Amino acid sequence: MKQIVLASASPRRRELLAQAGIVFTVKASDAEEVVTENAPDKIVKELAFLKAKAVAEREEDALVIGADTIVAAEGNILGKPHSREEAFSMLSMLQGKTHQVYTGVALIAKEAGKERLEVFAEKTDVTFYPMTEKEIQEYIDTGESMDKAGAYGIQGRAAVYIQKICGDYNNVVGLPVAKLYQKLKEFTRR
Numbered sequence: 001m002k003q004i005v006l007a008s009a010s011p012r013r014r015e016l017l018a019q020a021g022i023v024f025t026v027k028a029s030d031a032e033e034v035v036t037e038n039a040p041d042k043i044v045k046e047l048a049f050l051k052a053k054a055v056a057e058r059e060e061d062a063l064v065i066g067a068d069t070i071v072a073a074e075g076n077i078l079g080k081p082h083s084r085e086e087a088f089s090m091l092s093m094l095q096g097k098t099h100q101v102y103t104g105v106a107l108i109a110k111e112a113g114k115e116r117l118e119v120f121a122e123k124t125d126v127t128f129y130p131m132t133e134k135e136i137q138e139y140i141d142t143g144e145s146m147d148k149a150g151a152y153g154i155q156g157r158a159a160v161y162i163q164k165i166c167g168d169y170n171n172v173v174g175l176p177v178a179k180l181y182q183k184l185k186e187f188t189r190r
């Protein structure tokens, strides 16, 4: 099989892909993340594609994987917070309710001058217990908010506020490895 390249700077995506037993190299994407879509599943697919494309342009014979994660809550699209205040308002929106986490994945295979593309999105519902203002402030103090969509990481201290999830846990952490593995099987068979 041709070389697999993960177009991501995210240590979590790296760990999840390695956990799936996939051998790969990492080349962080410098894609400009410009969104033209409105629906959350379309946004993550668009961004995953842009990230994969930026790396695939520099490859001759490789299968490049790009991914993007966002949170959708009551019509709002939440990416990474830019400030403490923004993190506070995101978590205030999420506490005591159910929201959706979307991860888009783009696969671009380049071989003998030809290019093939597969893009998909996976959704997971996440329900938060209610949080007091003090708990939200204390959570932000942990420093776990800033590099994560929706200002929380299910895999860290925020775990104590997760009442339930419906769907793939790994999708929330940033990469739906099970679906990706299935898609990779199909993709490399073709």
Ligand SMILES: Cc1cn([C@H]2C[C@H](O)[C@@H](COP(=O)(O)OP(=O)(O)OP(=O)(O)O)O2)c(=O)[nH]c1=O
Binding pocket: 007, 008, 009, 010, 012, 013, 028, 029, 051, 067, 068, 069, 070, 071, 080, 101, 147, 148, 149, 150, 152, 153, 154, 155, 172, 173, 174
């Ligand atoms: C909701 C949630 C998000 N996240 C993370 C996954 C993503 O890494 C991040 C969303 O940012 P992304 O822009 O999807 O990815 P990234 O900038 O971290 O990495 P790259 O673009 O180089 O691939 O939020 C968690 O780790 N845990 C969670 O519970």
